[in-house]
Amino acid sequence: MRESDIHINRVDWVTVLIYFLLVMIGWFNIYAAVYDGQAEKSIFDFSINSGKQLVWIGTAIMLITIIMVADPRFFENLSLYIYLVFLALLVITPFVGKEVNGQTLTIGFGDFRIQPGEFAKFATGLALAKVMERPTFDLSKKNYQLIAFGVLLLPVILILLQPDTGTAMVYFALLLMFYREGLPSIYYILGFGLTAVVLLALGIENNLFLAGAIVLVVVALIFLGKRTWQRIVAFSLIGLGLIALIYSIDFVVSKLPEHQQNRVMVLFNPNLDPLGVGWNVTQSKIAIGSGGLLGKGYLEGTQTKFDFVPEQHTDFIFCTLGEEFGWVGSLVVISLFVALLYRLVIMAERQKTRFTRIYGYSVVSIILFHFMVNIAMTIGLFPVVGIPLPFFSYGGSSLWSFTVLLFIFIKMDSSRATQLGRLG
Numbered sequence: 001m002r003e004s005d006i007h008i009n010r011v012d013w014v015t016v017l018i019y020f021l022l023v024m025i026g027w028f029n030i031y032a033a034v035y036d037g038q039a040e041k042s043i044f045d046f047s048i049n050s051g052k053q054l055v056w057i058g059t060a061i062m063l064i065t066i067i068m069v070a071d072p073r074f075f076e077n078l079s080l081y082i083y084l085v086f087l088a089l090l091v092i093t094p095f096v097g098k099e100v101n102g103q104t105l106t107i108g109f110g111d112f113r114i115q116p117g118e119f120a121k122f123a124t125g126l127a128l129a130k131v132m133e134r135p136t137f138d139l140s141k142k143n144y145q146l147i148a149f150g151v152l153l154l155p156v157i158l159i160l161l162q163p164d165t166g167t168a169m170v171y172f173a174l175l176l177m178f179y180r181e182g183l184p185s186i187y188y189i190l191g192f193g194l195t196a197v198v199l200l201a202l203g204i205e206n207n208l209f210l211a212g213a214i215v216l217v218v219v220a221l222i223f224l225g226k227r228t229w230q231r232i233v234a235f236s237l238i239g240l241g242l243i244a245l246i247y248s249i250d251f252v253v254s255k256l257p258e259h260q261q262n263r264v265m266v267l268f269n270p271n272l273d274p275l276g277v278g279w280n281v282t283q284s285k286i287a288i289g290s291g292g293l294l295g296k297g298y299l300e301g302t303q304t305k306f307d308f309v310p311e312q313h314t315d316f317i318f319c320t321l322g323e324e325f326g327w328v329g330s331l332v333v334i335s336l337f338v339a340l341l342y343r344l345v346i347m348a349e350r351q352k353t354r355f356t357r358i359y360g361y362s363v364v365s366i367i368l369f370h371f372m373v374n375i376a377m378t379i380g381l382f383p384v385v386g387i388p389l390p391f392f393s394y395g396g397s398s399l400w401s402f403t404v405l406l407f408i409f410i411k412m413d414s415s416r417a418t419q420l421g422r423l424g
Contacts, residue, residue, distance in 0.1 A: 010414040011068075012347060018340045019391060019406060023060075023399070025333060026317065026392035027053055028298070033313040033320045033394075035299050049313050049394050056396040060403045067407045072415040075126060075408050076355055083127035083151075089116035090158035097162075106397070117159045117167040118401035122408060124171060125362030127151050132181060133355040139182040148178065166385035173369030177361035194245070201246045202253075211243045280316065283308045284378045288322030288330070295326030313394040315386055318378045333392075337371045347413045356412045363409045367402070 031043040031050035045051045075082075089107065093116055097107045106113040128151050131137070138144050152174055159168040179188065197210075204210050218239035222232055287303035290296070301323035303309055309316050322330050341364060348360030367390050374389040376382035388398045 010416070012343065012410060012413055015340065015343045015347070015406075015410060018336055018343070019403075022333070022336055022340070022391040023057060025321075025336075026389070027057060029317055029320045029324075029392070030313050030394045032299055032301065032324055033317060053394055053399075056399045059396075060399050063400060063403055064407050067404065067411050068414075070411065072412050075412070076130065079123075079126035079130040083120075083123045086116055086120040086123040087154060087158065090120060090155060093117075093158075094162055113397075114400070115167075115397035117155070117162070117164055118397045119404070120155045120159075121170060121366050121401060122363075122405040124152065124155055124174070125177075125359050125366070125405070126408075128174065128177070128362060129355045129358040132358050133353070135354070139178060140184055145183070148183075164386070166387050169373075169385060170366060170369055170387070173365040174362055176365040176368070177358060180361050181358060197242055197245060198249060201249045207246050207250075210246055214239050214242050214246075280309060280384060281377070281380045284316050284319040285380055287319040288379060291323040291326040291329075293327050295322075295324045295329055298324055300324060314388060315374065315384070315393065316378055317389055317393045318375055322378075334375075337367075337390075341368055341371075344409070347409070350416065351413070352416050356409075356416070359412065360409050363405055366405065370402075 027050060028043070030053050031048075034049050041048050043050045044054065046055065093107050098113065106115050128148065131147060131151055132139075139148060152171060156168045156171045159171075175183070175188075175191075179185075200210055201207060218235050222235050225231060283303060287301065287309055290303065291301075296302070301320060303319070303323055309319055312320055318330070318333075321333055325332075344360060344364045344367070348357050348364060351357040351360060370387055370390045373382055373385070373387045374393075377384050377387065388395060390402045391399065
């Protein structure tokens with residue numbers, strides 16, 4: 001039996017099936033998002049988004065074919081080169097890219113354009129896997145932490161220069177993979193603690209109350225243990241640092257672009273500007289809530305049909321699903337994502353090489369972040385940051401990048417028997 005036959009027989013077809021189910025359900029919802037109540041244009045019409053998405057789906061299948069017939073060692077051997085190519089594309093994007101709404105995110109020719117920031121996600125996952133695959137690489141040691149964070153932060157910095165805060169945030173999802181590979185828990189405890197302080201500072205109008213609460217906690221911690229001068233100084237410095245952070249948040253937020261300031265404020269006060277910056281989220285929640293248990297029926301959504309929700313075919317595609325298929329339809333799609341993530345974790349844990357396991361957890365981290373943040377945006381639990389729903393939202397760069405991200409790992413998983421042979 002040929003090696004390629006062995007790989008095909010080992011393909012995780014459950015994961016492939018879930019991928020195609022999500023893509024096709026997304027395609028039907030993209031058509032629903034642009035449907036205006038008249039049947040003049042069919043779902044296959046290339047002049048509307050559903051027809052264009054069908055082209056992207058067809059080309060995505062071509063990408064899948066190329067990946068599945070390629071030698072799996074290709075991605076491992078060229079991982080750092082792939083990473084460097086996309087870093088170079090990110091560098092030139094602000095200079096040669098097309099500016100839309102104050103952001104320069106895409107490069108290309110004519111109507112064919114790609115967003116390098118989306119594709120750099122899989123490239124960063126490959127690069128981290130290559131750098132961290134050595135048995136001696138230990139994330140509990142500072143020098144190795146600096147290397148890993150360096151690889152992670154380079155694309156983040158370049159994407160922030162475009163500027164694209166939403167896409168840059170996605171890369172920090174790879175910290176989940178870092179945790180699996182041994183990054184000390186103290187980083188996550190401090191991270192969650194600081195995040196909680198920031199959210200409280202943004203949500204509480206009078207920072208004096210929060211500062212007072214921190215002082216009380218610090219005093220309690222000092223008196224609960226031995227009152228040594230080192231302990232008193234350490235906790236006092238921590239308390240002062242947190243209070244300084246609280247009072248500096250307003251300054252930092254004031255330096256953000258106006259639309260980003262508004263998105264943060266609307267998160268804590270949805271009624272701040274219901275006809276302005278709060279419009280998207282308010283209408284999205286109305287659409288989802290109006291769907292009830294079973295929904296209004298396919299192509300029967302009034303919020304969708306009358307264009308109440310802007311960008312409904314991209315970032316807010318989930319509210320189309322909620323309005324027309326209700327709680328049951330939303331649960332089915334959420335269950336498909338959960339099943340996909342569950343399969344990917346199983347696949348990552350059964351790998352024979354550290355490289356493939358690390359890349360597998362990178363895939364899990366990125367898809368999980370997109371899935372959670374996108375849905376949280378549509379129901380008002382997270383600021384609107386332009387995060388698409390994987391395999392679901394309209395867009396060639398989004399679909400292609402997630403397809404490549406996922407199927408490189410599926411290909412690697414299908415060749416795990418030969419990986420074991422190489423290790424032997």
